[in-house]
Amino acid sequence: MNETIQHLLNHRSVRSYSDKPLSDEQIQGIVSSAQAAATSSFVQAYTIIGVKDPLKKDKLAELSGKQAYVSHNGHFFVFCLDLNRLAIASQIEKAAPEEINQTLASTETFMIGVIDTALAAQNAVVAAESMGLGICYIGGLRNQLEQVCEILKTPDRVIPLFGLSVGYPADGAEQKQRLPFDNVYHEDEYNQDKDQFINQLIQYNEEISSYYADRTSGKRKDRWTEMMTKLLKNPKRLFMKELLRKKGLPLE
């Protein structure tokens, strides 16, 4: 196993950082690595906003569910799906809006943008971790997304998808065991054996329960399926469809 793979397998989310800011060279290395990721038909459908203004960082931390590590870190990135750039490209080419709007409005184009943005972000993460930095994705940035758009002054067709805190780790962070390999990786077709599939999840429940029990002197024993069911029973961010429509992405 080579060093890069060791780094990947060693990933854990870091939620406590020293105050030391990233250097411009580090930021440049991280963003350039993000840009080097593959992109669908060369569209490069994302913009990365680096937030340095401490007031803005505090506001974003508040809006993300009071997560301190959104304001206290070495640097805070926001990864935005960006179809605005493509619209501007078509203006440069003198295309009329009605010639391009169907593509910009489609569910397929939205998927391309989300995938492009996430591929770039994960390259940024690998680059940051290879420098000895820690990271944490901030999905909570979508909790009050409209206000986040206002703070970052994103135009229509630009959607902040998630934040990324990066910095020098202050605390150790624990790694949680992933799903069983065979539950995630199937060969030639989706595993049709539902009993086997369920047994894998029950085996996984035991591993995850032990993980929590070990770390809380037995107070917490959450099963994975229990955690997932709680999530599913509490729908979140149900405004998303309407917000996307308002921002010019009706997902037709």
Place this chain on the structure above:
Amino acid sequence: MNETIQHLLNHRSVRSYSDKPLSDEQIQGIVSSAQAAATSSFVQAYTIIGVKDPLKKDKLAELSGKQAYVSHNGHFFVFCLDLNRLAIASQIEKAAPEEINQTLASTETFMIGVIDTALAAQNAVVAAESMGLGICYIGGLRNQLEQVCEILKTPDRVIPLFGLSVGYPADGAEQKQRLPFDNVYHEDEYNQDKDQFINQLIQYNEEISSYYADRTSGKRKDRWTEMMTKLLKNPKRLFMKELLRKKGLPLE
């Protein structure tokens, strides 16, 4: 600049491979690296299908727009968004469908699944490239997605998002210059200076035109904005919204 970042910056899509198959150990390293990526609230909302059956690979190549490197490679992965596993988790916990359906049907949950899947895929890519292998993402897998679902026997709420060809590179591959750094990376807020934004794209057009001119003795001189406008004028995969609805993901 460390070795990992050098690898990231050196990425290019490889579309021609030797016939040597990946070893089980390589596949395991790639999938385990994918699984090590961050995941929103620990949902791990993806399944990876490795396709070895040559007949299936040929069919997938045909459906993806006759891309030979879908059948001829060292291994072919299909990365699927998977909300079926979460539904099964809730069955294990005896939740009634009506308690969980709103979450499973939401645009937000779909976004979580797409992002989770793409983060995992990009880790797989980094792992594969660190082994000296080449890769190519296959978005064309969505061209005739319903038939791809049939071949892979994916249940409801599982959507193949893209393929990934991996293998030993047979040919050299070229790297295309990305958008200007300042066009993609903004500080504190989205760049409001539209003239500057447009000028960056025009400068980029010149770089891309030269790239093509150099490689075709001047026959091709495509501008980036021209390529993007062509894409936008030709809407693709407009069935996506309806297909997702049929597969249990109405994006509400």
